[in-house]
Amino acid sequence: MGALKKCPECHTEFQEAQNDIQVCKVCGYWTITGTARIESIMIYE
DSSP states (O other): OOOOSBOTTTOOBOOOOBTTEEEOTTTOOEEETTOOOGGGOOOOO
16 A cells, blocks of 8 residues: 555645655654554544
């Protein structure tokens, strides 16, 4: 599975990942490379 290209919070492009962690320089969203943190995703019914 590939890494996220854009931050799901603010849609800014991620910089290069370090130590298998991607961090958004704009809003501070972080994730392990190849995954997305589920608590930031809201599901509406």
